[in-house]
Amino acid sequence: MTDAVLTLHELRVTYRTLRGPVHAVRGVSLAIPPARIFGLVGESGSGKSTVAQAVMGALRGRARVEGEVRYRGANLLGQSERELRRLWGRRLAMVFQDPTSTLNPVLTVGEQLVEVLREHEALSTRHAEERGRALFAAVRLPHPGDIARRYPHQLSGGQQQRVAIAIALACDPDVLVLDEPTTGLDVTTEARILDLVESLRQRSRAAILYISHNLGVIHRLCDEVAVMYAGEVVEQGPARPLFALPRHPYTLALLECLPRVEAPPAGRLLPAIEGSLPDPAGATDRCLFAPRCGMATERCRGEHPGWIETAPRHRSRCFYADAVPPPAGRVGGPVASVILPLSRPLLEIDGVRHHYRGGGGMLGWGGRPVRALDGVSLAVPVGQTLAVVGESGSGKTTLARAVVGLLRPTAGRIRLDGATLPPRPGTWRRAVRRRLQIVFQNPDLTLNPRRTILEAVARPLELFGLTDRRRRRADARRVLEAVGLGERYLDLFPSQISGGQRQRVAIARAFACQPDVVVCDEPTSALDVSVQATVLNLLAGLQAREHSSYLFISHDLSVVRHIADRVAVLYLGRVCEIGRTEDVFAPPYHPYTEALLDAAPSLSAGPVAPAPSLEGPAPDPAAPPSGCPFHPRCPRKVGPICEVEAPALAVAGQGHAIACHIPPDELRRLQARDH
Amino acid sequence: MGHSETSAVPAATALKSTPRTGLVRELLARSPGTVVGAVLLGLHVVLALLGPTLARYPYAEFHMMHALEPPSRQFWGGTDQFGRDQWSRVMWGARGTLTLAAVSTVLGVGLGVLVGMVGGYYRGLLDEILGRGVDALMALPALPLAMLLLTTVGANPVYVALGIAVVFMPRSARVLRGVALRLAASEFIDAARVRGERGSYIIFREMLPNAWAPITVELTIRFAYAILLATSLGFLGLGAQPPAPDWGLMINEALPFLSQAPWLAILPAAAISTAVVGANLLGDGLREALALRHASELP
Numbered sequence: 001m002t003d004a005v006l007t008l009h010e011l012r013v014t015y016r017t018l019r020g021p022v023h024a025v026r027g028v029s030l031a032i033p034p035a036r037i038f039g040l041v042g043e044s045g046s047g048k049s050t051v052a053q054a055v056m057g058a059l060r061g062r063a064r065v066e067g068e069v070r071y072r073g074a075n076l077l078g079q080s081e082r083e084l085r086r087l088w089g090r091r092l093a094m095v096f097q098d099p100t101s102t103l104n105p106v107l108t109v110g111e112q113l114v115e116v117l118r119e120h121e122a123l124s125t126r127h128a129e130e131r132g133r134a135l136f137a138a139v140r141l142p143h144p145g146d147i148a149r150r151y152p153h154q155l156s157g158g159q160q161q162r163v164a165i166a167i168a169l170a171c172d173p174d175v176l177v178l179d180e181p182t183t184g185l186d187v188t189t190e191a192r193i194l195d196l197v198e199s200l201r202q203r204s205r206a207a208i209l210y211i212s213h214n215l216g217v218i219h220r221l222c223d224e225v226a227v228m229y230a231g232e233v234v235e236q237g238p239a240r241p242l243f244a245l246p247r248h249p250y251t252l253a254l255l256e257c258l259p260r261v262e263a264p265p266a267g268r269l270l271p272a273i274e275g276s277l278p279d280p281a282g283a284t285d286r287c288l289f290a291p292r293c294g295m296a297t298e299r300c301r302g303e304h305p306g307w308i309e310t311a312p313r314h315r316s317r318c319f320y321a322d323a324v325p326p327p328a329g330r331v332g333g334p335v336a337s338v339i340l341p342l343s344r345p346l347l348e349i350d351g352v353r354h355h356y357r358g359g360g361g362m363l364g365w366g367g368r369p370v371r372a373l374d375g376v377s378l379a380v381p382v383g384q385t386l387a388v389v390g391e392s393g394s395g396k397t398t399l400a401r402a403v404v405g406l407l408r409p410t411a412g413r414i415r416l417d418g419a420t421l422p423p424r425p426g427t428w429r430r431a432v433r434r435r436l437q438i439v440f441q442n443p444d445l446t447l448n449p450r451r452t453i454l455e456a457v458a459r460p461l462e463l464f465g466l467t468d469r470r471r472r473r474a475d476a477r478r479v480l481e482a483v484g485l486g487e488r489y490l491d492l493f494p495s496q497i498s499g500g501q502r503q504r505v506a507i508a509r510a511f512a513c514q515p516d517v518v519v520c521d522e523p524t525s526a527l528d529v530s531v532q533a534t535v536l537n538l539l540a541g542l543q544a545r546e547h548s549s550y551l552f553i554s555h556d557l558s559v560v561r562h563i564a565d566r567v568a569v570l571y572l573g574r575v576c577e578i579g580r581t582e583d584v585f586a587p588p589y590h591p592y593t594e595a596l597l598d599a600a601p602s603l604s605a606g607p608v609a610p611a612p613s614l615e616g617p618a619p620d621p622a623a624p625p626s627g628c629p630f631h632p633r634c635p636r637k638v639g640p641i642c643e644v645e646a647p648a649l650a651v652a653g654q655g656h657a658i659a660c661h662i663p664p665d666e667l668r669r670l671q672a673r674d675h
Numbered sequence: 676m677g678h679s680e681t682s683a684v685p686a687a688t689a690l691k692s693t694p695r696t697g698l699v700r701e702l703l704a705r706s707p708g709t710v711v712g713a714v715l716l717g718l719h720v721v722l723a724l725l726g727p728t729l730a731r732y733p734y735a736e737f738h739m740m741h742a743l744e745p746p747s748r749q750f751w752g753g754t755d756q757f758g759r760d761q762w763s764r765v766m767w768g769a770r771g772t773l774t775l776a777a778v779s780t781v782l783g784v785g786l787g788v789l790v791g792m793v794g795g796y797y798r799g800l801l802d803e804i805l806g807r808g809v810d811a812l813m814a815l816p817a818l819p820l821a822m823l824l825l826t827t828v829g830a831n832p833v834y835v836a837l838g839i840a841v842v843f844m845p846r847s848a849r850v851l852r853g854v855a856l857r858l859a860a861s862e863f864i865d866a867a868r869v870r871g872e873r874g875s876y877i878i879f880r881e882m883l884p885n886a887w888a889p890i891t892v893e894l895t896i897r898f899a900y901a902i903l904l905a906t907s908l909g910f911l912g913l914g915a916q917p918p919a920p921d922w923g924l925m926i927n928e929a930l931p932f933l934s935q936a937p938w939l940a941i942l943p944a945a946a947i948s949t950a951v952v953g954a955n956l957l958g959d960g961l962r963e964a965l966a967l968r969h970a971s972e973l974p
Contacts, residue, residue, distance in 0.1 A: 404869045433871035440862035448863040450884035460870055509866065 004031035005207035006055075006092075006175045011067040013047070013054050013231075023284070024050045024063070026231040030224075032207035034174070037197070039222030039239065040211045043254075043528040044499075045277045047231035048211050052179045055209070056094055057084045071175060090120045093168035097180040099160035103152040109163045110136075110148025116170045135166040138203075139196055158189035165196065169204060176206045182217065186391040186555065191599035194221055213528065215258060216558075216601030219243050224313075227251045230278050230288045237314030247308075247316035247324050249293045255327045257533035259562030261585070261600050269537050270562065273530035276498060287317070295320055345379035346549045347403070347517045352376050352412030354398050354573075370622045372398040373409065374573035380517065383547040387554060387564035387581070389596070393621050395573035396553045400521045403551060404438045416517070434464045437510035441522040443499040446506040453480065453497075453505050454490040460512040483508040483538055500531035504538060511542055519551045524559060536563055557600045561585055566655075569593050572621055572629040575649070579656030588667035590658045591636040628661065636670065638662060709960025715953025719946075723773040726766035734767035734920040735759065743936050753938040755928065761942050768920035769946065775832055775914070776901035779839035783901075784893050786840060787847025788886070792878050794848070795855025806852075809845040817842045817900075818907055825913040835914045839904050847893050854889050858882045892962045899954035906947050922947050 013025040025047045032038045042048040054065050057076060069076040071092060076084065088094070096102050104112055110132055117128035129148075136144035139162040152160055161181055168176060178197065182190040198221060201208055212218050218225055219239060226236040227250065235248035246252045256271045275292040287293070290300040299319055307315045310322060318324065354373040372395045380386040390396045402409045405425030414421045416435060421428060440446045447456050458476040461467040467475040477487050483504040494502050503523060510518055520539065524532040540563065543550060554560050560567055560581070567584040569577040569592060577590035584593060625632050631642040641661055649657035652664035660667065731751070732738075738750070738758030746753040752762025790809065794802040812820070824838040858864060859882070867877050908914040909923025917924065922943040929939035 401865075406865055406868060428871065430871055433869065436869070438866065438869050440865065442862055445862045446866065448881055448885070451881075463870055463872070506866075513870075 004033050005072060006209065007031045007068070007070040008051070008055070009068040009070065011051065011054055011069060012065070013050050013059060014064045014066075015062070016064070024231050025054065026284070027067070028226070028228070028233050030226055030233075030236070032175075032209060032224075034207055035201050035205040036224065037201055037208040037210050037222045039218035039225040040209065040228060041213065041215060041218045041225060041254075042228035043213055043277075043530060045230070046228040048213075048228050049179055050231075051228075052094070052177050052209070052211055055177060056088065056092075057081075089116065090171040091173055092175040092177070093171070093173040094177045095161070095164050095168050095179065095181045097183050099157065099164045100152065102164050103160060105152055108149055108151055109155065109160075110150075113148070113163070113167050113170060116167055120171045131170075132166075135169060136163070138169070138200075139163075139166045140192070141166070156189075157185050158193065161185065161193060162196070165193075165200075169200065172204060173206055175209070176200075176204075177209045177211070179211045180213065183212070183214070187557070187596060187599045187601075188391060190217070190601070194601070197221060214601060215243075215254060215529070220601050227254070232288060232317065234289065234318070235316045237311065241311060241314060245326055247310045247314065247321040248289075248318045249295050249324055250289045252324055252327060253292075254529060257530050259533075259536065259558040261558040261561050261597065269540065270533035272533035272537055274534075287319075295323065344382055346382045346417055347380040347551065348413075348415040349376060349378045349399070349403065350413045350415065352399070352402055352414065353410045354395070354402060354407065355410045371573050371624055372621055373402070373412075374624070375412070376570070376573065376575055378551075378568055378575070378578070380549045380551055381565075382516075382549055383543065384565040385543065385550040385552050385563055387552040387560040387567045388570055389554060389557060389560050389567060390570035391555060391596075393572070394570040395621065396555075396570050397521060398573075399570070400438065400519045400551065400553045403517075404436050404519050405433070406438075430464065434460075434513045435516040436519070437513065437515040437517070438519040438521060439503075439507050439510050439523045442526055443502040443506070444526075447494040447502055447509075449494050452491055452493055453485075456494075456505060457508050457512050460509060464513045466513060479508050479512045480505070482511065482542065484534075498531075500527055500534060503527060503531075503535055507535070507538060507542070511546065511548075514546065515548060517549045517551065519553070521553045522555065525554070525556060532559070539563065557585075557596060569596070572624050574629060574646075574659070576630065576659045577657070578649070579653065583653055583656040587671040588652055588658065588664045589671060590660055591634050591662075591667075592630050594671060595633075595635065628659075636660075636662060636667075706960045706963065708956045709964070712953045712956025712958075712960060715949050716957055719769060719773060719950045719953065722766060722769040724770075726769045730763040730766040732760045732763040734764045735918045743932060745936070746938055752942045753936060755936070755939055756932065761925075761939055764920040764925060765922065765942050765946050768922050768925065768943065771832075771915065771919065772902065772905060772909075772922050772947075773950065775836055775905045776839075776898055779836040779905065780843065780894060780898045780901045782836060783840035783843025784847045784890065784897055786844040787849075787893070788851045788883075788890060790844065791848040791851030791853075792855045792882060792886070795852040796859050796874065796878050796882065798859075802852075805848070809848050812841070813845040813849075817904060821904060821908060822911065822913060825908065830913045830916065832915060835905060835908055838908075839901055842904070843897050843901070847897065850889060850893055851886065854886045855882060858885055888965045892958055892965060895954055895958035895961055899951045899958060902947060902950050902954065 008028055008030050011025055011028045012023070015022040015024055028051055030038055040048045040051060050059075053059050055069050055076070059065055060081070065077055067077070071087065076087070103109065107115075110129070113132040113135060114125065114128040117123050117131055118125065121128070123131060132148060133144045136147055141147045141159060141162050147155070147159070147163075152163070155163065165181070182193050185193065194217060197208065197210070200206070210218065210222055222239045224237065225239045225242050226233045227248065228234070229250050235242065235246065235251045242251065243255065246255060253271065253273045257273060259270060273292055278288050278291065285304055286302060287296065287300040287305050290296040293300065305317045305319050307317060308319070308321045309315050352373055353371075353375055355369045355371050357369055376395070376399060378386060378388070388396045388399060398407070401407045403414060405428055408423060408425055416432060421432060454473065454476050457479045458467065458472050461472070461475055461479070473490070476490060480486070480489060485501065485504055485508070489497065489501070489505070494505070497505070507523070523539070524535050527535060536559065539550070542548065552560065552564055564581045566579065567581050568575050569584065569590060571592050577584055577593050585597070589597065625643070627641070627643045627645050628634070628647050631637050634642065638661055645661070647659045647661045649659045650664055652658045658664055658667065662670070736759060738754060738760070741750060741754050741758040742756050744750060744754045744758075750760040750762070752760055752765060754760055790805050794805040821838040821842050824841065825834055828834050864877060864881060867881050872881075905914060906921070906923030906926075909921040910927045912924070912927065915921035915924055917928070925943040926940050929936070929943075932939055
C-alpha cells in the first residue's frame with residue numbers, strides 16, 4: 001500500500017548469544033495506513049514485543065536488526081540516534097504494558113504531560129497546561145484538572161494507562177505502538193481502554209500497531225492481523241476473514257484452545273496445543289510449527305513454507321493452507337465424568353467477613369478498615385466446581401486464603417464435611433490440612449527455587465505419612481505422572497522448566513495428598529492460552545478421577561464458563577449473583593454480571609461491540625458505598641433505595657439468586673430489550 | 676507476556692551453567708578487585724593454617740642478645756625488646772586473629788540470621804520486640820559496646836568472640852529480616868503453610884536455602900569488620916594477653932619503640948590491613964555480583 005504511514009519490510013532481529021545466533025524475529029512485513037489498527041498477536045516467545053522494540057530503535061547495540069522500518073518512506077533503521085529521538089515522542093509514540101514503569105513516580109502526572117508538551121511542541125507552560133487538560137479529557141479521565149495534580153501511585157491501573165496514552169498522544173503522533181496496554185487490567189477497565197483506542201483511531205487518524213496475546217482483544221479492535229509463531233508471521237490478513245476462516249493450523253489451534261464466554265460447554269476438554277516452542281537457535285529449514293501440528297507431513301518437516309496467498313491480502317505459511325478446517329467449536333471429546341446431583345455440600349462458607357486495618361499508622365493502628373469480605377456464604381458440593389468471579393478488590397483472593405487457613409476471618413464459619421473448622425487456622429488438625437489444598441496464580445513463585453521437583457511433590461506425601469523413604473521416589477513419580485510429566489522431571493529445579501510445567505508441578509503437589517477440596521486461585525491467568533488449555537484440561541481430568549471439589553477463583557469469565565458447575569459473582573466482598581453456570585451466563589443477570597459479560601472481549605461478537613462501560617471510579621474496599629455497593633457504577637440504578645439499602649439475594653430460578661432491587665423478572669425484561 | 680519474552684534468552688543460557696559456576700565466571704570477568712580480594716584473603720588463610728609450621732622461631736623465644744634489631748637475614752621482621760622475631764610472631768598470630776574473627780563472625784551473623792528470619796517470618800508482636808531490641812543494640816557504636824561488654828566480663832578470647840557477635844547480630848538481623856519478608860510473601864511459603872508445616876521447617880528448610888546469597892555476602896563483609904574489631908580490642912588490651920602473638924596487642928607493645936623500631940608496628944599493621952582489605956574487596960564483589968544476578972532475574 002502506498003499510503004501506509006508505518007511499513008515494516010522483512011524485519012529481522014537476531015541476538016548473539018553464547019549458544020549461537022538466536023533469531024527472535026524472522027522476517028516481518030506489514031503496512032499500516034492512517035486510522036487503521038494492525039494487530040500483532042502471538043504467545044510468549046513469539047517475538048511480538050521484540051518487533052515493537054525494533055520499531056522503536058530500542059535494540060541498538062543489543063541485537064542485529066535487519067530489514068526496513070519505514071515511517072513515511074524514511075527508513076528508521078538507518079537514522080541517527082538524534083534523528084530518532086526527534087521522531088519518537090512527536091511523530092511516533094509508544095504505550096507499554098506496565099504504566100507504573102513508564103510514569104515517573106516523583107512527578108505529578110500533569111507535570112509529566114506538560115513537560116512533554118513543552119519539550120516537543122515548545123508551548124508555554126500555560127498553553128501546555130490547557131492542552132494537557134484537554135488531552136486528559138480526551139482519554140476520558142474524570143476531573144482532568146484534579147487528576148493532573150496527582151502522583152501516579154494515587155491513580156488506579158486503568159487511569160495510569162490512560163495517562164500514559166495521553167502522554168503518547170500529546171504531540172498528535174502519526175504512529176502509535178501499543179504493546180499489551182491492557183494486560184493486567186480488569187475486564188471492565190480493559191473494555192474502556194479498548195473503546196478509547198477505537199475512538200482515537202477515528203479522531204487522531206494515527207496508524208496503530210497493537211500488540212497483544214489476547215485474541216479476543218485483537219478481534220475486537222483490529223482491521224488487519226498478523227499471527228506470530230517463533231519469530232515468524234505464519235498468517236496475515238484482514239481480521240474478519242482471518243478469524244472466521246483461519247488458513248494456518250496454528251491460528252486455528254489458538255482459536256480453538258480458547259474457552260469461550262458465549263458458547264455452552266460441550267464437554268470439558270479444550271483442544272490444547274501439545275509440545276512447546278522450537279529452540280530459537282535451531283534449524284529453520286522446515287515449518288517451525290510442524291512438531292506441534294496435527295496436519296504436518298514429511299514435506300513440512302523438510303522444507304520451510306513460503307507465503308501462500310489464500311485470498312486477496314490474506315496469506316499463510318502453510319503448504320496445506322486451503323485444507324485447514326474451519327473452527328468447529330469443540331473438537332475435544334467430553335471427559336467421562338460422573339455427574340453427581342447437587343447434593344451434599346462438602347465445603348460450606350457461612351457469613352464469612354474479613355475486615356482489616358488499612359495501611360498507615362504505627363503498628364497498624366489507625367487507617368480505615370478495609371472490608372475485603374463482607375458476609376459471604378457459599379457452598380461447594382462434592383466433585384463439583386464453584387467459580388468465584390470478580391475484579392481486583394472484590395475479595396476473591398481473600399476468600400481463597402481464608403478457606404485454606406492462610407488468614408483468619410473476622411467473623412463467620414467454614415465447614416468441611418459438616419464439621420466447623422476452628423476459627424484459628426493455627427489449630428487446624430493435620431487431617432483437615434490434608435483435605436484442603438490450593439493452587440496459586442504465579443508459576444514463578446509457586447515452587448521453591450532451591451528445591452527439586454522431587455522434593456516439591458514428595459514433601460506433602462512425607463508430611464501426611466503417605467509414603468516412606470523407600471517408596472518416596474516411586475510415589476513422587478506416580479504423582480507427577482498424573483499431571484502428564486515424566487520421571488525425568490524429578491531431579492530438575494523449577495528454573496529449568498517452563499511456566500506451564502511449573503504450574504503442573506504445583507497442581508501435582510496440591511493433589512499429592514488426595515485432597516477433597518482444591519482452591520484454584522487464578523491458576524491460569526499468568527499462562528499463555530495454549531498452556532492454559534492444557535492446565536484446564538488437567539484440572540478437569542483430575543476432578544473426574546478424584547471427585548475433588550474445586551473452589552475456582554478467576555477474573556476470566558470464559559475460563560469460568562468452561563470449567564465451573566456453579567458461579568458466584570463477587571463485588572466489593574459481597575455475593576451479587578450466584579447460580580448454576582448456565583443460569584448466571586443467561587438473563588436475568590445482575591447488572592454487574594451484565595457489565596462484566598459485555599466487557600469481556602469475545603471472538604464471536606462482531607468487532608467493536610459497543611460496551612456499556614461501567615461508570616464511576618474503580619471500587620475501593622476501604623470506602624465501600626452505602627446501600628448496594630454497586631450503585632455508583634450501576635447502569636440500571638433505580639433510585640435512592642440503591643444508595644440506602646443493601647439488596648438481599650432474590651431467587652431468580654432454581655438455585656439462582658441475584659442481589660438487586662430490581663426483581664429478576666423485571667431484569668430479564670430490561671435485558672432482553674437492550675440486547 | 677512481554678517480560679517472559681525478553682527473559683527467554685538468559686533463561687536458555689542459565690540452563691547450561693548451574694547458578695554457582697555462572698556466578699564465579701561472572702565475578703572474574705566483571706571485577707578484578709574481587710579476585711585481588713580473594714587472593715589476599717586466601718594468603719591469610721594459608722598463613723593461618725601453616726603459619727606456626729613455617730615460622731622460624733617459636734613466638735615467645737627470646738634472643739636477648741639481638742633485642743630491637745632491624746630486619747635482617749636472621750630475623751626477617753626485626754626483633755622486639757626481648758629479641759623475639761617479629762616476622763615469626765606475625766605468622767604465629769594469623770591463626771589466633773583470623774580464628775577469633777571467623778568464630779565471632781559466624782556466631783554474630785548466625786544469631787542475626789535467626790533473629791531476622793524469625794522476625795521477618797512471624798511478623799507481629801514478636802517482630803516488634805526483636806526489632807526494638809535490634810534497634811537498641813544498633814544505637815550503640817560497635818567498638819565502645821564491645822569494650823563495655825569486655826570490661827564487665829573480663830578479657831578472654833571467648834568473651835571477645837561473644838562480644839563481637841553481639842555487636843554484629845543487629846546488622847545482620849536487619850539485612851536478613853528484609854530477605855525473610857520478601858521470601859515469606861512467596862506462594863511457595865503459602866503452600867507450605869497450607870500443608871500445615873511448622874514455623875521452624877518453613878524458616879530453615881524453605882526460606883534459608885533461598886537466603887544463602889545474602890548470608891554469604893554478610894559473612895565476608897562482617898569478617899573484615901571482625902578482624903578490625905578483634906585487633907582493636909587486642910590493641911586496647913581487652914583481648915589476648917601477653918605474650919600471645921595477637922596482631923593488635925603487638926602494635927600496642929610496639930608503641931613505646933615506634934621511633935627506634937618502626938618495623939615492630941608496621942608488620943602486624945600490614946597483616947591486619949591486607950586481611951581487612953581482602954575480605955572487604957571480596958565481600959563487595961560478591962554483593963555486586965549477587966545484586967546483578969538479582970536484577971537480571973526480575974522482569
